[in-house]
Amino acid sequence: MSLRLRRLGPMPAGESPHLEIHGIPLTAHARALLDPVRALFAEGGATAVTVRFVRTPEGERIPEGSSRWEVLITVDEAVPEAAFCAGRRTLGVDVNADHLAWALIAPDGNRLKTGRIDLPLQGLSSDARRSLTCEAAAALVKLAVREEAQIALEILDFARKKHELALRPESAWRRRMLHALSYAAVLEAIRRRAARAGIAVRGVNPAYTSVIGRVNFATRHGIGTHRAAALAIGRRAQGHSERVHY
Incomplete structure (x- = not known):
């Protein structure tokens, strides 16, 4: 997996405003979570996305071969509201x-x-x-x-x-x-x-x-x-x- 981040602050002349990180390993669970995210963007139903970096505290066990860093991705999905009817429960x-x-x-x-x-x-x-x-x-x-x-x-x-x-x-x-x-x-x-x-x-x-x-x-x-x-x-x-x- 590759990750593209936007840099903050002034940029040196000629440098890209984005930082790209390639070769990020994904677990099977993470890959499974990415599929519905891709589907949302493909269908046009995703309105925004939030990415958070979370580090597992020292002392807590992690699976062998995994990184202490995780990327949490949150997608806002546009869902139409149902109409309220006074004649229902x-x-x-x-x-x-x-x-x-x-x-x-x-x-x-x-x-x-x-x-x-x-x-x-x-x-x-x-x-x-x-x-x-x-x-x-x-x-x-x-x-x-x-x-x-x-x-x-x-x-x-x-x-x-x-x-x-x-x-x-x-x-x-x-x-x-x-x-x-x-x-x-x-x-x-x-x-x-x-x-x-x-x-x-x-x-x-x-x-x-x-x-x-x-x-x-x-x-x-x-x-x-x-x-x-x-x-x-x-x-x-x-x-x-x-x-x-x-």
Whole structure:
């Protein structure tokens, strides 16, 4: 394999602005990964590519004959978003400091089931948090595919959301959770996974969803406030009434 890199900074007169490295050995696994990348560019579906150099730390074992350096290639693929339909099952999602709360809602707005996907990010490295975020997004989209449902999310003001959560009980513990959480990364991971799976996603105004969920659904359905908020988010995406239940 050959690698062509663009040099940074001023170039000596007559020298190429690019540096070419030839004869880079590839493992069978690496060669297999390059095939879909080439296919994406050949079909015109790749919009950008990111290359990162990663060196295996000293002390960690590597396969015999391999280099400590690896090249990680990331390709952005353009995937069209599916259209959201209010007359279909919807999976409302409430993003929290340590988990994703979800509620599956019938087209008529009635609750079918609720649950949560853990997201324990505290104390992890940035790479570990990114990996766990992707796993949680994949689990959520897998659930949506299995239940034949589309997804409803809040369009969040991240600073406001963190401020609201920080005011809840267990504030010291919650602040540590919030420090490790990137709402933007969570929502982006869900949207990307959903687009690849052909699942429609709708963002809704987050105003008062927690209050509506607590007042209208928590006690009535015997569920926690986060799952009740997810239920309110899903119903809002479907366009159902939000009047108070007396």
